Amino acid sequence: MQTARIDTPHPDIELGVERKPLDYLACAPDAGIGPGTGLALFVAGYGMDPCGAYAQNLLAHLANRYDCLAVSARYFGANFQKTGRVVPMPDFFVKLAEHYGVTVSMPREVNMVAMLHELAGLLEQNGITKLHGDCRLAIVADEYNAMGFLPALDHLQVVHRLLAEHKLDRRRLFVIGTSYGGYIASLMAKLAPDTFRLVIDNSGFSSAEDDLPGVMGVSRGWIGGVSMIVMSARSWSEEPAALNYFSPPRRQIRSLFEERHLFPNTARLYAYHVAGDTVAPTERKLRLRETYAGRVAYDLRIIEAADLDGRLFKTLEHGMEASMRGLFELSYEKYQEAGGALADHTDFDLERERVFACSGEDYVLRYSRRDGVRATLAQR
Numbered sequence: 326m327q328t329a330r331i332d333t334p335h336p337d338i339e340l341g342v343e344r345k346p347l348d349y350l351a352c353a354p355d356a357g358i359g360p361g362t363g364l365a366l367f368v369a370g371y372g373m374d375p376c377g378a379y380a381q382n383l384l385a386h387l388a389n390r391y392d393c394l395a396v397s398a399r400y401f402g403a404n405f406q407k408t409g410r411v412v413p414m415p416d417f418f419v420k421l422a423e424h425y426g427v428t429v430s431m432p433r434e435v436n437m438v439a440m441l442h443e444l445a446g447l448l449e450q451n452g453i454t455k456l457h458g459d460c461r462l463a464i465v466a467d468e469y470n471a472m473g474f475l476p477a478l479d480h481l482q483v484v485h486r487l488l489a490e491h492k493l494d495r496r497r498l499f500v501i502g503t504s505y506g507g508y509i510a511s512l513m514a515k516l517a518p519d520t521f522r523l524v525i526d527n528s529g530f531s532s533a534e535d536d537l538p539g540v541m542g543v544s545r546g547w548i549g550g551v552s553m554i555v556m557s558a559r560s561w562s563e564e565p566a567a568l569n570y571f572s573p574p575r576r577q578i579r580s581l582f583e584e585r586h587l588f589p590n591t592a593r594l595y596a597y598h599v600a601g602d603t604v605a606p607t608e609r610k611l612r613l614r615e616t617y618a619g620r621v622a623y624d625l626r627i628i629e630a631a632d633l634d635g636r637l638f639k640t641l642e643h644g645m646e647a648s649m650r651g652l653f654e655l656s657y658e659k660y661q662e663a664g665g666a667l668a669d670h671t672d673f674d675l676e677r678e679r680v681f682a683c684s685g686e687d688y689v690l691r692y693s694r695r696d697g698v699r700a701t702l703a704q705r
Contacts, residue, residue, distance in 0.1 A: 326352045326381060331486060334401070335478040338700055340569055342467065342559065349398035349483050350376040352384040358394060363497025364487060365393035366480060367649070368400075370504030372407075375399045383649050391657065393499065394491060398483045400476035400509070402468045406546060406555065409466025411438055414556065420459040445549035454551055461554040462546065469559035472533045472540045473505075473579050477512045478700060484520065485673055485697035495674070496666035501525040501653050504605070504644050507596070508535075511581055514592045516679070516690055517698070520671040521592040525656045528598055528644045531609040532580040533571070540571060574683035574702075582616050586681050591668035593622040595656040597638075597647065600627050604643035622667070624659060673697065 327350070334347035354362065365387040369375040375397045384395035421427050429444065441462075448456070480500075487493065498521050502510035507529025514524045533540050542560025545552050561571035577583050594617075598610045610625060617623040628638050628645055637655070639646040672679070672692035680703075681688040687703045 326350065326385070328376065329486075331482055335475070335482055335698065335700065337401075337471070337475055338702055339471075339474070339575065340469070340559075342469070344401070345467065347398065347400070347479055347482065348376065349396055350380065350384065351487070352381070352388045352395045354388045354392055354394075356389075356392075358491055358493070359392070360492070361392060361494050361497070362491075363391070363393045363494045363499060364484065365391060365395045365653075366484065366500045366510075367395065367397045368476075368480065368500065368502030368506035368509045369397060369403065370502070370506040370644070373403075373503075373506070375403050386650055387653065391499075391653075393497065394487060394493060396483060396487065398480055400479040402471050402476060405466040405468035405470075405557070406464050406544070409464040409468075409558075411441065411548075411555075412463050412465060413437070413441070414461045414463055417460055417462065420457065420461075424457045424459065425453065441548045445551040449550045456551060456553045458554050461556050462548075463556045463558055464546075465558045467559075469542065469557055469561075470539050470544075472536070472561075473509050473512045473530075476509045477516055478698060480509065480513055481517055481520075481698045484671075488671065488673060489694075495669045495671060496522060498671070499523040499525075499653075499657075501527075501649060501656075502529060503527040503647070503649060504529060505536075508605075511594065511596075512579065514590060514594060515581060515586060516681075517672045517692070518588040518590040518592070518679075519668065519675060519677060520673070522666045522668070523656065523660045524592045524594045525652055526594065526596040527647050527649070527652055528602060528605055529596070530605045531613050532582060533576050534580075535605050535609060572684075572686075574686040574688070577683040578681055578688045581613055583681075584616065587616075587620050588679070590621050591666075593660050593663060593667065594624065595659060596623065596625045597645070597652060598625065598627055599638075599641050599643065599645050600629050601641070602643050622663070 331347040334344045380397040387395040418429050500510040507526035510524050511526050540561050542557030544555050546555040562569045614625045637651040677692045679690040690700045
């Protein structure tokens with residue numbers, strides 16, 4: 326298991342936030358990399374550490390069971406809530422007093438995080454586990470929720486780096502992601518339709534509309550055992566006049582429904598989604614199946630109560646606490662039964678230029694054997 330770094334990751338072409346080096350974790354098979362060794366990319370979801378213990382165990386399993394160089398990347402925005410500085414919004418304590426009658430004195434030298442944990446403990450003792458929406462915290466961080474696009478480019482850069490460094494089998498390029506990671510995996514297949522052979526999506530979004538509050542910097546976080554609204558200091562805006570306006574082109578490049586963006590695809594996609602998912606709405610996944618029909622090799626399985634087996638699928642909540650090992654095994658079996666690889670090349674090998682036409686502005690992605698992927702914006 327090795328940690329590596331891309332010193333100059335893809336620039337943020339939308340909001341212009343300065344990029345930090347991109348770290349990733351790579352695990353080669355114990356037997357070494359041979360002529361048939363493929364690539365298995367794991368894309369973590371919200372709140373998961375892409376290089377933590379869970380990812381490490383999964384990578385070791387994928388590397389040795391499937392003869393793959395198994396990789397997970399700490400993509401842009403992966404852990405910005407955990408690494409950012411937590412501060413109360415200016416009216417936090419006023420609203421706390423209004424709703425709960427709790428007053429807090431704030432000495433100048435107080436440790437804010439420690440104070441919030443102490444406050445959360447007090448609230449929890451009084452039966453309060455979810456604060457009123459008026460009582461909000463802020464996350465001050467360099468990164469933000471780029472909603473899939475920049476994370477997809479990060480992973481494509483990692484793929485290019487590994488294809489350049491190792492003689493990996495182009496017929497065995499696999500991606501598996503869960504929740505937000507499943508959406509990123511599907512978005513990678515959209516942006517690089519000649520690159521992957523098997524894409525596994527567990528409970529992923531279908532577009533930015535599935536998580537607009539998160540796009541706008543609003544989410545729920547936990548301090549101790551108390552849930553609180555968290556506002557990101559960096560985020561998109563709904564205001565058309567704002568420089569960070571989440572405009573129609575920003576939405577369209579992130580949508581898997583955009584038919585103008587459906588190129589012939591060399592990936593077989595396998596998706597798993599619980600019936601009644603309200604985090605990533607199930608009805609939108611069903612609509613995606615209709616969009617893909619006859620154009621993308623897409624296999625969607627909706628999980629019902631009868632499918633819960635305590636091993637592969639454990640709950641009827643978002644994500645189903647599904648086993649990533651089990652999902653990879655099941656999907657790989659389906660993939661082989663369907664005929665396996667649909668191609669033996671990548672967008673990088675073919676040096677493709679992909680133009681994703683949007684409303685008044687195009688996203689142009691250029692793939693190169695030497696330089697990897699470069700995205701630009703072109704006005705029309």
